[in-house]
Amino acid sequence: MPSLAGEEFFLPSMPGKFKDKSHTLHRQFHRCFASTSTMFLWALFLVVLTASYLSFQSFVDSSSKYLSSAWGGIQWEKQVRASAHIHRQNGFSVLVTGAAGFVGAHVSLALKKRGDGIVGLDNFNNYYDPTLKKARQSLLNSHNIFIVEGDVNDERMLAKLFDIVAFTHVMHLAAQAGVRYAMENPNSYVHSNIAGLVTLLEACKNANPQPAIVWASSSSVYGLNEKVPFSESDRTDQPASLYAATKKAGEEITHTYNHIYGLSITGLRFFTVYGPWGRPDMAYFSFTRNILQGKPVTVYRGKNRVNLARDFTYIDDIVKGCVASLDTAKKSTGSGGKKRSPAQYRIFNLGNKSPVTVPMMVGILEKHLKKRAKKSIVEMPGNGDVPYTHANISSAQTELGYKPTTDLQTGLKKFVRWQDLCLFSVNSLCLGYSLYLLSFLYRPA
Numbered sequence: 477m478p479s480l481a482g483e484e485f486f487l488p489s490m491p492g493k494f495k496d497k498s499h500t501l502h503r504q505f506h507r508c509f510a511s512t513s514t515m516f517l518w519a520l521f522l523v524v525l526t527a528s529y530l531s532f533q534s535f536v537d538s539s540s541k542y543l544s545s546a547w548g549g550i551q552w553e554k555q556v557r558a559s560a561h562i563h564r565q566n567g568f569s570v571l572v573t574g575a576a577g578f579v580g581a582h583v584s585l586a587l588k589k590r591g592d593g594i595v596g597l598d599n600f601n602n603y604y605d606p607t608l609k610k611a612r613q614s615l616l617n618s619h620n621i622f623i624v625e626g627d628v629n630d631e632r633m634l635a636k637l638f639d640i641v642a643f644t645h646v647m648h649l650a651a652q653a654g655v656r657y658a659m660e661n662p663n664s665y666v667h668s669n670i671a672g673l674v675t676l677l678e679a680c681k682n683a684n685p686q687p688a689i690v691w692a693s694s695s696s697v698y699g700l701n702e703k704v705p706f707s708e709s710d711r712t713d714q715p716a717s718l719y720a721a722t723k724k725a726g727e728e729i730t731h732t733y734n735h736i737y738g739l740s741i742t743g744l745r746f747f748t749v750y751g752p753w754g755r756p757d758m759a760y761f762s763f764t765r766n767i768l769q770g771k772p773v774t775v776y777r778g779k780n781r782v783n784l785a786r787d788f789t790y791i792d793d794i795v796k797g798c799v800a801s802l803d804t805a806k807k808s809t810g811s812g813g814k815k816r817s818p819a820q821y822r823i824f825n826l827g828n829k830s831p832v833t834v835p836m837m838v839g840i841l842e843k844h845l846k847k848r849a850k851k852s853i854v855e856m857p858g859n860g861d862v863p864y865t866h867a868n869i870s871s872a873q874t875e876l877g878y879k880p881t882t883d884l885q886t887g888l889k890k891f892v893r894w895q896d897l898c899l900f901s902v903n904s905l906c907l908g909y910s911l912y913l914l915s916f917l918y919r920p921a
């Protein structure tokens with residue numbers, strides 16, 4: 477019985493057919509190195525081998541650096557192109573800034589669902605827990621929307637994006653939001669809402685073709701106005717907060733780019749937008765959390781014990797307004813830094829036409845949460861708040877076909893249902909994972 481380990485096991489059964497070449501090879505090896513010229517050739521071969529190994533290493537290093545940066549690289553470009561791919565006739569390719577934000581995520585999904593190509597952009601800053609932004613990102617990823625991780629102040633990155641995709645539209649929703657936080661971190665408002673806006677407009681102006689731009693202004697530009705409801709033609713020169721002042725500045729800046737460079741611009745004054753996947757810094761969201769945890773909610777009250785009121789607008793209505801603005805936007809008219817003819821410039825209120833007081837909003841939450849709130853009523857601090865907002869939406873109605881359909885009762889019910897799902901999964905799993913999971917469970921209609 478031949479042993480498996482034994483050499484004989486590998487020998488062919490018919491002697492003569494197989495020649496053991498080991499001795500011959502041995503001899504050839506010796507013969508080869510015995511000659512000086514062949515030794516020189518071997519040395520040369522080793523030098524070339526080492527040199528090519530070293531240059532290959534440096535190529536791998538530099539390309540991995542290139543690939544691992546937040547943007548850029550072959551793979552990144554592929555993702556951008558795939559995400560921008562249009563799936564309907566005469567569809568748009570839209571750059572959505574702030575795509576991991578509340579309104580940005582909803583608008584991106586709505587556009588993608590009807591077949592437009594979307595590329596998202598977001599800097600994932602930590603103004604509020606970025607876990608929520610990452611969860612919105614997963615939601616968008618599951619619909620094949622790629623979000624570029626970057627800041628609107630990054631002009632090289634923007635130039636690269638416009639180089640890769642001929643965007644027909646830009647939906648600019650990236651901003652430093654929040655009225656009261658402006659007192660804590662004023663520079664973040666200048667950074668995002670002014671410097672970032674200018675950098676983005678420069679990129680749009682330089683792009684060929686120039687995209688049409690729709691961007692988020694705010695109801696806060698009406699500031700301390702007393703005439704209600706607020707109409708687009710009303711004065712907007714008495715802002716009550718730095719946030720409002722930067723949005724007002726945005727309206728002036730976009731007007732300049734429209735006037736000089738022929739960029740088509742539509743500014744949307746959003747009125748206190750709320751709903752599922754919303755911003756945790758907003759009152760309806762933080763009040764819900766506090767009521768559920770049995771903590772007090774601080775309800776501000778205006779002068780002479782007057783209740784504050786807001787024209788709360790549900791996210792689905794806002795999305796319809798944004799999409800209609802894109803659909804009715806005319807093309808930009810400039811190229812090569814010059815305007816060829818006057819371009820469209822519009823501003824619309826997107827509100828709900830029916831203000832609700834803050835105590836009434838708390839009452840609705842109590843009903844949906846089936847829990848009483850511990851209310852602490854305090855004088856409105858001088859922190860940028862305005863006493864009330866109320867939108868006149870007739871312009872948006874006429875020109876965009878905008879018609880809000882969700883009242884606060886219904887909208888908060890939908891928000892509470894979403895919040896319930898959130899809490900259920902947070903209680904059973906860790907926050908990050910549960911939000912990730914939620915992005916698959918709860919998809920906006």
Ligand SMILES: O=C(O)[C@H]1O[C@H](OP(=O)(O)OP(=O)(O)OC[C@H]2O[C@@H](n3ccc(=O)[nH]c3=O)[C@H](O)[C@@H]2O)[C@H](O)[C@@H](O)[C@@H]1O
Pocket residue numbers: 653654655694695696697746747748749757758759760774775776777784785786834861863
């Ligand atoms: O419509 C807008 O232009 C703005 O709407 C909201 O700002 P705001 O209306 O102040 O929304 P919340 O922060 O949710 O406040 C809603 C109401 O609750 C009140 N509030 C807020 C916080 C609080 O602790 N207590 C309280 O009574 C506020 O004074 C306000 O009347 C957004 O946060 C802004 O980013 C947006 O631009």
